[in-house]
Amino acid sequence: MLSEEGEEIIENMGVYFSKSGRTPMKGRVFAYLLLADPPHKDFYDIQEALEASKSSISLALRSLQESNLVEYTTLKGNRRKHFKVNAEGWMRKSKESLLATTAFNKIIEAVRKERDPNSYPEFNQKIDLMMSFHRELEKTIRAFIANWEKKYES
Numbered sequence: 171m172l173s174e175e176g177e178e179i180i181e182n183m184g185v186y187f188s189k190s191g192r193t194p195m196k197g198r199v200f201a202y203l204l205l206a207d208p209p210h211k212d213f214y215d216i217q218e219a220l221e222a223s224k225s226s227i228s229l230a231l232r233s234l235q236e237s238n239l240v241e242y243t244t245l246k247g248n249r250r251k252h253f254k255v256n257a258e259g260w261m262r263k264s265k266e267s268l269l270a271t272t273a274f275n276k277i278i279e280a281v282r283k284e285r286d287p288n289s290y291p292e293f294n295q296k297i298d299l300m301m302s303f304h305r306e307l308e309k310t311i312r313a314f315i316a317n318w319e320k321k322y323e324s
Contacts, residue, residue: 179201180220183198183200183204184197184198185197193229193230195220195227195229196230196233198222198230199216199231199234200239202216203240203254203255206254209255210254211253213227213250213251213253216253231253237259238260238263239260241253241259265315269308271308271311272308274304275308278300285297
């Protein structure tokens with residue numbers, strides 16, 4: 171049974187996932203598994219707690235597993251799969267998301283090379299400024315990750 175605060179957290183995560191282009195149910199399932207005690211639940215526990223259809227839970231779990239945010243385990247004497255947050259996968263996914271600015275900047279640099287430098291110089295300067303911003307952002311992110319790993323993964 172979830173507390174009111176727990177239910178609010180689950181709904182807030184659903185909204186957050188929705189705003190970042192994913193389905194609210196993925197966020198709800200992820201939040202439920204973060205709150206779960208013990209930190210693994212079987213399919214029917216998740217379905218009952220979130221009061222959702224089998225298909226929506228199944229789709230959310232499949233997608234969360236594909237993105238390495240959730241994994242399953244089995245328990246001795248129990249044939250059901252139990253789902254839990256994949257903390258290592260979550261960390262890897264977080265780092266990848268932060269570093270995605272690199273790929274974006276490479277595309278923008280290609281765009282800038284393709285543009286006529288004499289045509290619309292004011293707009294070209296704005297693109298240059300954005301490229302500079304993303305280069306600095308990438309350096310900062312890489313330094314942050316390296317410092318964090320040195321501090322916490324030693």
